[in-house]
Amino acid sequence: MVWIDSEVFLFRVKSIWLSVIWMVPNGGSFGQRSILSEPNHTCLVGGLCGEKKMAGVVRTDVMMVTPWLAPIVWNGAFNIDILNAQFHKRDVRIGLTLFALKKYTVFLKNFIETAEKYFMVGHKVHYYVFTDRPQDIPSLSLAEGRTLNVTEVTSYKRWQDVTMRRMQIISENCLQRFIYEVDYLVCADVDMIFSDHVGVEILSDVFAAIHPGFFQLPRQKFTHERRPESQGFIPKDEGDYYYTGCYFGGTVEEIYKVANFCHNAMMADKAKNIEALWHDESYLNRYFLYYKPTKVLSPEYVWNNYYGSSVYVPSKRFVHVEKDYVRIRSD
Numbered sequence: 001m002v003w004i005d006s007e008v009f010l011f012r013v014k015s016i017w018l019s020v021i022w023m024v025p026n027g028g029s030f031g032q033r034s035i036l037s038e039p040n041h042t043c044l045v046g047g048l049c050g051e052k053k054m055a056g057v058v059r060t061d062v063m064m065v066t067p068w069l070a071p072i073v074w075n076g077a078f079n080i081d082i083l084n085a086q087f088h089k090r091d092v093r094i095g096l097t098l099f100a101l102k103k104y105t106v107f108l109k110n111f112i113e114t115a116e117k118y119f120m121v122g123h124k125v126h127y128y129v130f131t132d133r134p135q136d137i138p139s140l141s142l143a144e145g146r147t148l149n150v151t152e153v154t155s156y157k158r159w160q161d162v163t164m165r166r167m168q169i170i171s172e173n174c175l176q177r178f179i180y181e182v183d184y185l186v187c188a189d190v191d192m193i194f195s196d197h198v199g200v201e202i203l204s205d206v207f208a209a210i211h212p213g214f215f216q217l218p219r220q221k222f223t224h225e226r227r228p229e230s231q232g233f234i235p236k237d238e239g240d241y242y243y244t245g246c247y248f249g250g251t252v253e254e255i256y257k258v259a260n261f262c263h264n265a266m267m268a269d270k271a272k273n274i275e276a277l278w279h280d281e282s283y284l285n286r287y288f289l290y291y292k293p294t295k296v297l298s299p300e301y302v303w304n305n306y307y308g309s310s311v312y313v314p315s316k317r318f319v320h321v322e323k324d325y326v327r328i329r330s331d
């Protein structure tokens with residue numbers, strides 16, 4: 001009994017200590033410390049010492065792992081050469097789903113051109129473009145090993161339905177074709193551009209990205225759906241992170257589960273004349289609360305210049321394009 005109590009006590013002390021290390025920003029600096037940059041570099045217990053190739057960066061200003069032990073991906077926390085070698089051995093195929101309906105076809109050119117420069121360079125990439133205007137899809141030159149496929153889909157009058165119905169189309173295509181053609185899927189908004197490296201470090205069974213507007217806020221400030229009657233409901237005292245709806249991914253099997261859940265949740269709400277506050281994003285957050293992502297991307301991986309810049313985000317890798325909401329969403 002005494003033994004158990006002291007174990008519990010030690011665990012508590014350790015947890016509190018770790019929370020302080022993870023949560024407290026250290027005076028606005030990045031708090032990065034290369035384990036090789038110091039003359040007598042310190043080794044982390046259980047870490048890899050002295051192996052230049054293996055070394056990473058230890059950040060003490062941000063959380064680098066979730067409480068359920070999923071890595072949170074921040075700049076410099078991984079060695080891309082090791083990861084690339086591992087994924088090349090598996091000859092991994094990555095599908096990127098993109099929806100460009102109505103006026104949103106204007107975003108495609110910049111999206112694909114910047115993806116060719118920064119997204120999964122050197123790996124097999126299949127762009128899956130869904131549109132109601134196939135004639136408006138520009139022809140773009142792609143690097144070897146990369147293909148682009150256009151599928152015509154019907155549109156919806158309301159922009160909210162266009163964004164939400166992506167889940168239905170993704171889930172149907174998982175069963176019909178993605179499962180035969182790719183290993184991983186990345187699902188992204190189209191009004192985005194890449195401006196720095198995004199590679200296989202993001203891949204995992206199922207990954208989600210922290211919304212750039214919420215990573216420094218307490219959970220009470222998250223804009224989750226709060227009406228218990230909605231299928232997107234998250235109670236005030238729950239919610240790990242506020243994840244963006246514009247970027248998530250994983251294996252085809254896992255993304256099928258995500259998209260199928262979100263679509264069914266939307267349809268159940270629709271039958272009761274309810275629409276979750278932030279549409280597909282709300283249902284996605286609900287899913288990830290109970291089926292936790294196996295990897296979480298820091299806001300480096302989805303930034304929006306509306307939030308300015310942050311010392312915690314030295315690299316903005318994938319950024320929302322500024323747009324005139326009313327004009328672009330009109331018919």
Ligand SMILES: CC(=O)N[C@H]1[C@@H](OP(=O)(O)OP(=O)(O)OC[C@H]2O[C@@H](n3ccc(=O)[nH]c3=O)[C@H](O)[C@@H]2O)O[C@H](CO)[C@H](O)[C@@H]1O
Pocket residue numbers: 098099100101102103104159162163188189190191211244245246247278279280281282320328329
């Ligand atoms: C940064 C972020 O959190 N983004 C989310 C937020 O985005 P946004 O306000 O950025 O939504 P948005 O206008 O980009 O719409 C989402 C996506 O739906 C597609 N689309 C939409 C309208 C249209 O006429 N044609 C078309 O193709 C397109 O791929 C677009 O990128 O809120 C939406 C739902 O409220 C979604 O959850 C988005 O993922």
Ligand SMILES: [Mn+2]
Pocket residue numbers: 189190191246320
């Ligand atoms: Mn968007």
